[in-house]
Each structure stands twice: as structure tokens, then as C-alpha cells.
Amino acid sequence: MKAISLFSGGLDSCLAIKLIKDQGIDVIAMYIDTGFGGTKDNLAHLENMTKQVGAELKVVNIKEQFVRDVLFDPKHGYGKNFNPCIDCHANMFKLGKAMMEEWGASFLISGEVLGQRPMSQRSDALQNVVKLAQTEDILLRPLSAKLLEPTLAEKEGWVDREKLLGISGRSREIQLAMAKEIGLKDYESPGGGCLLTDENFSNKLREFIKYDKLESGDINILKFGRHFRLDDGAKLIVGRNQDDNAGLEKIDNDKFIPIKLPIAGPFSLISKNATKEDLKLGAKIAITYAKSSSDNLYDIEINGVDTITLSPFENKSQLSKYFFNSKK
Ligand code: SF4
Structure with a gap:
């Protein structure tokens, strides 16, 4: 039986x-x-x-x-x-x-x-x-x-x-x-529970589907990093810590491309179909989260192909309007 x-x-x-x-x-x-x-x-x-x-x-x-x-x-x-x-x-x-x-x-x-x-x-x-x-x-x-x-x-x-x-x-x-x-041991799950019961994750998911059709390959995108929605609708994700960076680096999703910084900083992904303006904005936000200075210019590589040269925002408070949950 x-x-x-x-x-x-x-x-x-x-x-x-x-x-x-x-x-x-x-x-x-x-x-x-x-x-x-x-x-x-x-x-x-x-x-x-x-x-x-x-x-x-x-x-x-x-x-x-x-x-x-x-x-x-x-x-x-x-x-x-x-x-x-x-x-x-x-x-x-x-x-x-x-x-x-x-x-x-x-x-x-x-x-x-x-x-x-x-x-x-x-x-x-x-x-x-x-x-x-x-x-x-x-x-x-x-x-x-x-x-x-x-x-x-x-x-x-x-x-x-x-x-x-x-x-x-x-x-x-x-x-x-x-x-x-x-004598059962270690029964508390180290991975936590289902993310669909998590308020912040659910909000990210709701916002994602306003702009895009969610496919199973997109689920991991929602699990890591700070999420931004840029002026022309591209999504930008910026790692918050080592775990986020490692998680984002492992993601294999052809809707997103990496932003590579010339100095130590977070790993970031941006929508592949982003407009030129959004690519610039995404690069500028990404470099703002690195150990950068607004007095300097930085060469930022997009998808290993294009290079954008710019300086970061002076202050992170200028980014709040791009947070995924700041838009109605
Ligand atoms: S949706 Fe509900 S039932 Fe399904 S895995 Fe998540 S918590 Fe469990």
C-alpha cells in the first residue's frame, strides 16, 4: 500500500x-x-x-x-x-x-x-x-x-x-x-514560505503585470533587488546586497540585459526593449547606487555592447519617483 x-x-x-x-x-x-x-x-x-x-x-x-x-x-x-x-x-x-x-x-x-x-x-x-x-x-x-x-x-x-x-x-x-x-529536527523551513503571501512581493507582481505578461521565467526577476519603473516604461532592477547581486546574475531571461559599472557597485538588469532615454536613466540610477561621485563621469556598459558616459544623481532622494510602487 x-x-x-x-x-x-x-x-x-x-x-x-x-x-x-x-x-x-x-x-x-x-x-x-x-x-x-x-x-x-x-x-x-x-x-x-x-x-x-x-x-x-x-x-x-x-x-x-x-x-x-x-x-x-x-x-x-x-x-x-x-x-x-x-x-x-x-x-x-x-x-x-x-x-x-x-x-x-x-x-x-x-x-x-x-x-x-x-x-x-x-x-x-x-x-x-x-x-x-x-x-x-x-x-x-x-x-x-x-x-x-x-x-x-x-x-x-x-x-x-x-x-x-x-x-x-x-x-x-x-x-x-x-x-x-x-525527535523531529530542523523543521522550520530556511527558505521562508510562499512569496505570494508577502505584501511587498505581491505589489511587485501587480505592478509587473500592468506593463508586461508574466511568464514563469519572470518569477525570479521579482525576487531580487530594488525595482524601478522608468519614464518610458522600462523596468530596472538594482541589487541591494550580495545575495541580490548573486541572484540577479544567475537570471537567464532574454527580456532583460545587464548594466555593467566601471567601479564596485550593484548588479543591475534593465528591460531589453528600453528606449535610449530609459537606458540612460537606468544607467544613471545604477551608478548612483555605486560608490560614485556626482562630480565624476563614468563609462557604463549596457549588455556588453553599448557604453553610456554620465555622472550619478546627486542624491538618492531624486530617485523616489522611479520606485515601482510610486506610480499609480
Ligand atoms: S498560493 Fe497559497 S496554497 Fe499555494 S503555495 Fe502559496 S500559500 Fe500555499
């Missing part, structure tokens, strides 16, 4: 797996990568957690499908920010269901807890999700199972319902006690 766990890497998903593993059932931990996770590589954490609870990890990249089918115009709307949680969960369950045959699994599990999150884990929302994904009978939520209708795995006797839990609400007391009891 085998189950697929919709695995987030968090404590609740780990405990859900453990409860099922303890009943002698093999579990595949399916981590679905929407592209909107944090900036830190999460793979070592996912491997560590699945190893501790004895599951096999499989990472499934759905970035393109998520942007195309889920992110915009979700049937059940958004949470507080750009997070379409109900539709996102339903999408994950559908994907899990679609993999059951290939991976030889008989049911799905998730670490959801009834009433834990305001929007996506209310009882009616949980029901909506399974209906949307047509997984009513095959999705078992081990942490709240006793408060929900029995599912196929319980009805068929594959899983002993009595050994499952009936947790509800936002308190994590029971989960923390369980983690301690089974």
Missing part, C-alpha cells in the same frame, strides 16, 4: 506522513514547485525532512502550468495578498491524483489542519478544494481526519482511523509535542 503526500516541507506535512508511515504504508512526498518559494534553495531541507519521516521525495516543477492556469483569475479569489490558495490547493490535489497510477499509490494525504489558516483551511474551504479537484474520497488529512468524513483509505481499512488525529485551530501545541516525541 502506498500513498502520495502533498508535501510542503513544513511540520504539519511531516507529521501527516509519519502518522501514515506508522501504519505500515509507504509514502511518496510530492513537493510541488510553483516557482514562488523563497530565494534560498530548499532542496536540502526537503531531503532532510523526508528522510526523518521515512518518505521518498519527488519534486515536481509546475511553474509554467501554475502561471498559466492558477495564478490569474482564480475561481475562489485571493487571500490577503496575491495568493490564490484555494485554487492552488485544488491544483496540487489534481496533480497528486494524476500521479497516483504512475507512482502506484492508492490515496493522497495532506498536512492540512482544519481551521488553521483563515482562508484555505476552513471546513467549507477544505470541502470546496476536494470538490474542485475531484478528490473527495481519496484525500485523507491525517491531522484532522477524526473531524472529517471518513475517506476511502479509512472505509477500506487500509488506514486505522482511530490512530489518526482530530486537531483543529491555529494552536500548534499538539504538533510541537508530537515533533518532540518523535
Whole structure:
């Protein structure tokens, strides 16, 4: 007997797996990568957690499908920010269901807890999700199972319902006690959660789509740096620190080209289709964030081809009107 766990890497998903593993059932931990996770590589954490609870990890990249089918115009709307949680969960369950045959699994599990999150884990929302994904009978939520209708795995006797839990609400007391009891370590994700729940990231995303169609390759652009919108509509991104610079340098996106400074300073990207005026402005902003002086002229290389010679702004306060969130 085998189950697929919709695995987030968090404590609740780990405990859900453990409860099922303890009943002698093999579990595949399916981590679905929407592209909107944090900036830190999460793979070592996912491997560590699945190893501790004895599951096999499989990472499934759905970035393109998520942007195309889920992110915009979700049937059940958004949470507080750009997070379409109900539709996102339903999408994950559908994907899990679609993999059951290939991976030889008989049911799905998730670490959801009834009433834990305001929007996506209310009882009616949980029901909506399974209906949307047509997984009513095959999705078992081990942490709240006793408060929900029995599912196929319980009805068929594959899983002993009595050994499952009936947790509800936002308190994590029971989960923390369980983690301690089974000796689970390092369960806090180092990469942070889904960026779609982050206000600043959501604002950047909203602003991006006013000017451009978001494609999966654009997601990383939104994760790093200070974002500017220039006079003729080009986007400029300027690294704020070493992590940003490293992140931006790794981006392979043919909508953007690099700005190379002749002195130590941030790594920057600007829209490839920027007008000449915007290229000049972008270069001027980029050099303003370097250790530059407004008394000097600097040769700034655009995309390794063109050179623009100019001096920085005298004061960074002159840049505030170009911040992405300063425009209506
Ligand atoms: S927080 Fe992000 S990944 Fe999680 S359900 Fe909501 S949109 Fe999906």
C-alpha cells in the first residue's frame, strides 16, 4: 500500500506522513514547485525532512502550468495578498491524483489542519478544494481526519482511523509535542514560505503585470533587488546586497540585459526593449547606487555592447519617483 503526500516541507506535512508511515504504508512526498518559494534553495531541507519521516521525495516543477492556469483569475479569489490558495490547493490535489497510477499509490494525504489558516483551511474551504479537484474520497488529512468524513483509505481499512488525529485551530501545541516525541529536527523551513503571501512581493507582481505578461521565467526577476519603473516604461532592477547581486546574475531571461559599472557597485538588469532615454536613466540610477561621485563621469556598459558616459544623481532622494510602487 502506498500513498502520495502533498508535501510542503513544513511540520504539519511531516507529521501527516509519519502518522501514515506508522501504519505500515509507504509514502511518496510530492513537493510541488510553483516557482514562488523563497530565494534560498530548499532542496536540502526537503531531503532532510523526508528522510526523518521515512518518505521518498519527488519534486515536481509546475511553474509554467501554475502561471498559466492558477495564478490569474482564480475561481475562489485571493487571500490577503496575491495568493490564490484555494485554487492552488485544488491544483496540487489534481496533480497528486494524476500521479497516483504512475507512482502506484492508492490515496493522497495532506498536512492540512482544519481551521488553521483563515482562508484555505476552513471546513467549507477544505470541502470546496476536494470538490474542485475531484478528490473527495481519496484525500485523507491525517491531522484532522477524526473531524472529517471518513475517506476511502479509512472505509477500506487500509488506514486505522482511530490512530489518526482530530486537531483543529491555529494552536500548534499538539504538533510541537508530537515533533518532540518523535525527535523531529530542523523543521522550520530556511527558505521562508510562499512569496505570494508577502505584501511587498505581491505589489511587485501587480505592478509587473500592468506593463508586461508574466511568464514563469519572470518569477525570479521579482525576487531580487530594488525595482524601478522608468519614464518610458522600462523596468530596472538594482541589487541591494550580495545575495541580490548573486541572484540577479544567475537570471537567464532574454527580456532583460545587464548594466555593467566601471567601479564596485550593484548588479543591475534593465528591460531589453528600453528606449535610449530609459537606458540612460537606468544607467544613471545604477551608478548612483555605486560608490560614485556626482562630480565624476563614468563609462557604463549596457549588455556588453553599448557604453553610456554620465555622472550619478546627486542624491538618492531624486530617485523616489522611479520606485515601482510610486506610480499609480
Ligand atoms: S500559500 Fe502559496 S503555495 Fe500555499 S496554497 Fe497559497 S498560493 Fe499555494
